[in-house]
Ligand code: CTP
């Protein structure tokens with residue numbers, strides 16, 4: 001990308017979440033619990049041109065790395081996202097998010113009658129039927145959850 005096309009500046013140390021599905025940057029920010037009150041530099045780019053995907057979003061966070069639970073949540077909304085770890089301005093690690101074929105604990109089943117919502121010690125469990133558009137099927141009641149249903153829980 002040429003200088004005239006640089007939308008957001010490089011960061012020194014931290015994490016760049018790149019190739020986020022267009023329109024989902026603010027959902028990613030929410031997943032990470034970023035409120036804007038932190039004394040960190042946060043850069044958010046929405047609907048910037050991308051060769052591979054047409055448009056994409058980017059979130060850059062100075063001085064912070066992500067935990068596996070956060071990465072799994074991001075994968076639900078943005079299965080093509082890449083997580084870049086930056087140290088001293090260099091990309092030292094690049095990882096594409098990966099959606100496991102079975103999702104446990106991260107979200108609840110939306111079916112109130114589902115056994116995973118009863119007092120039984122049964123934790124929610126879903127099979128990933130499709131990544132994009134997202135389709136999750138509950139292991140217990142076969143209820144289908146879509147991206148919008150998942151978003152409401154974040
Ligand atoms: N980046 C950054 N600050 C740095 C280094 C990189 O903000 N000090 C950003 C880049 O702007 C880019 C992402 O981190 O959005 C990944 O950087 P890089 O691997 O250099 O870019 P690409 O090769 O375009 O990445 P990819 O192959 O994943 O598309």
Ligand code: ZN
Nearest residue numbers: 109114138141
């Ligand atoms: Zn269920």
